Amino acid sequence: MTSPSGSPANGAGTTAGDSTPERDQRWKALTVCLIAGFMTLLDVSIVNVALPSIKEGLDASESVLQWVLSGYALAFGLLLVPAGRLGDARGRRAVFMLGLVLFTLASAACGAAQSGTWLVVARVAQGFAGGLVTPQISALIQQMFTGAERGRAFGMFGTVVAVSTAVGPLLGGLLIEFAGAEHGWRWVFYVNLPLGAVCLVLAARLLPDTPSAGRVTLRRLDPVGVVLLGAGLLALLLPFVQAQQWPGTRKWLLLLVAGSLLGAFARWELRWARRGEEPVIDLTLFRVRGYWLGCLLITFYFAGFTSIFFISTLYLQNGLGYSALLAGVALTPFAVAAGVSSTVGGRLVSRFGRPLIATGLALVAVGLAGTALAVHFVQGKTVGWAMAVPLLVAGLGSGLVISPNQTLTLAEVPVGRAGSAGGTLQTSQRVGSAIGIAAVGAVFFAHLGPERWADAYDAGLIVSVAFVVAALVIALGDVVGGRRAGHGASERDGSPGRTAPRA
Template sequence: MTLLDVSIVNVALPSIREGLGAGDRTIQWVVAGYSLAFGVMLVPAGRLGDARSRRQVFIAGVVLFTLASAACGAAQSSLWIALARVVQGFGGGMITPQTSGFIQNLFRGKERGRAFGLFGMSIGVSTAIGPLLGGLLVQLGGTDFGWRLVFYVNAPVGVVLVLLALKWLPSVPRGPKQSLDPVGVLLFGAAVLLVLLPVVEGEQGAPLSQRPWWLLGVAAVVFAAFYAWERWWGSRARETLVELSLAKVRSYVFGITLGTLYFAGFTSLFIIVTLYLQNGLGYSALQAGATQMPFAVGSAVAAYVAGRLVNRFGRALVVVGLVLVVAGLVGVDLLVPVLEGDVGLKLAPALLVAGLGSGMVISPNVTLALDEVDNTKAGAGGGLLQTAQRTGSAVGVAVVLAQFFDEVAATRGDYGEAISRSLHTTIGLVVVALLIGLVDLLRRRTGGDHEPEHKGERHPHAHGGAHAG
């Protein structure tokens, strides 16, 4: 539900613009407000789940997300929907880190890999079917009500989720009360906000040079202040927002680096394919969404199977997946200039290959990255991992879209050339992720740091408490 709302809304934007008389700036914030709030909330919410009750934080997040979705659907002005989207983002950011935290806490060994496999399957499917579902809902509801239906559909889902959470999610007995590190939360949130603002502030298709990149310098200063604070706070035997000792867990460092680069690359694929099909070839939103179904199906099946195989093959599984993604993207790049008629159908085999590869990357990488992280830090560790991926995704989409529209303008509307140029950047980012995966695979195989290949248990050095900060 939270991931769908990233991509599903894109299809409804023209209807929202018309229905509310919204300008470009407001429309930008309908998308950006959600992404900003989501990204800023991930790590603090993960830490809150670790320190208090993961079940309660999950349920609170679902309630907030559901109410905000209903508010979006009922919006009577552009300001109303922009503010409701920010609240919706906060709710989504509360939910997501609890998911990986629960899996980390409740499962071990092969069962953990299978659970993360299902988690990865939901990520792949949600990301890919968003445009299809959005197009279908807009078509069913019509121009006036269709965009509201995109938000209202979350209401019954949210109610069912709360009931299931109350029934199924375990209530962990309260341990010693832990510090929530409020200063760390504020500093980290401000730093993430400063990183994301230049990415989401620019108008779609505007040159990258017009974005306020100077904010990244301010973000670096705030991150430095955050690091200094965390060291000082940890030295006082207090629990910190981010476990700084995670930097010593090599599997986590490789996992978060690979995941960030991969999300920076593959996330933009759906947007540029949709733009190519809709703007370049005149496809409807529903047709463009349906074209991406092979990727969704491949990703779902591969993620489920990979979850069962990650214990046996470890990082090698991710490397093979990245090779398949590169092969699929190269296939799309080679096919686009020569295809005529039924382009969406003819792209299906290449998108299927890329989808199969993606399913072998996302969930196994999460499993391997968190495998040696102390279970008591699972929420914060998973939140940091997903924050990095979300940031990578936002930066990647901004860069690739800028390239896409630059090429459209330079070639006077040649969308084939535009998607080809954009794909080169996407492929490049995935190739770098592949190189990171190969280095990690070699490190594990040679045992250079005496870390075992994935066995489903934590490494002793990952058990440090708050004093490790």
């Protein structure tokens, strides 16, 4: 966008009185966002294949290894909503850059870790920093793009989400292969340093300001709401991420605590909004059918989606003796297919709407079921080849889920709420990931025994498929409900009915 004079008004590529970059510069700014998004989301999965090396290099316990994975996801999820709100209020570029600096420093601390405790603390800090960066990306897309271009931009972001999660094991395997098992795991974290430095410089030059940003007081950030939400999510996630470390059933009492805290959060937010203050989450968003259904759908999908890589790397490396690199290669078909279909999905979503997502979910379910059958009928190390085709099918489906769902879910969200709305949506993803990894992992370990790796993997995949099918049911319900609503509206106004997809 240009001013009447055609010249930009500031160094961030914006025009006078506007915060949207010039047309060409918007795509450059998006590239910066996607690089940062890739870096932060990659660290969700890249560590999986490094766990054996970390265990040996730091003499780490099983509990430490669990927290290396779950500590990052937990911290990441806890900060997404308040970070989105902070970006809306203080300025998305400023919060993006702050998170990027902290993420880069935390990555350096992870790579330099001399003990398990050191690594866990650094990973938690890295997760908090990633939680600062990620909601700014969806908010900046909302701010910079409209219409079909927004769908295309979200499609590119969806590609990054899918590929970064899926390609993590392969990239981690490559780094460990070339740097050696003893210190290769450190480069899993050090790889973020040059990326972070370059991205920080480009962000300062290319990202736009936030029109509504101003001076922020603590009161404006709703500290009571932030604390209640954070405590509620922590109580919700802890029994799942600690399922293996905390024996017995008493840990599940935390779910009652979580329900009470989140209920108190909802009551507080409504009261806070009635006072005319800015809440952490605008609960009126959940009156929009497409928004709350999209959040619910993606929670179930990520429970099934991310758990695949957790149990697959365990099965391939520990069960079949694959190297970290070979384990990553075996999962590459999913990553490649997801990357291709995510780009296509972003372009098709404005034409087909929610039925496109339902189709993607059906493909994922079929692909995962096929993977379970391949593992059941193929013996030995050739199973990696047998998994390739069904994982390819699942990857094609995955690309039709993540970015189209993000586009449709945020379609009716005002730009001024884009950060907190996007943060809430991505919190749903992280909550789903933590619950899915814990649930699928619990079933996997329950079936594990001598010479029973394939049986354990099959059992875990069945749970993953169940989560994906639950997401599919939600998508189909939305399609049917949307058509009924459109038919009812056409009968009332005498029109022939709606043909455009529901957003």
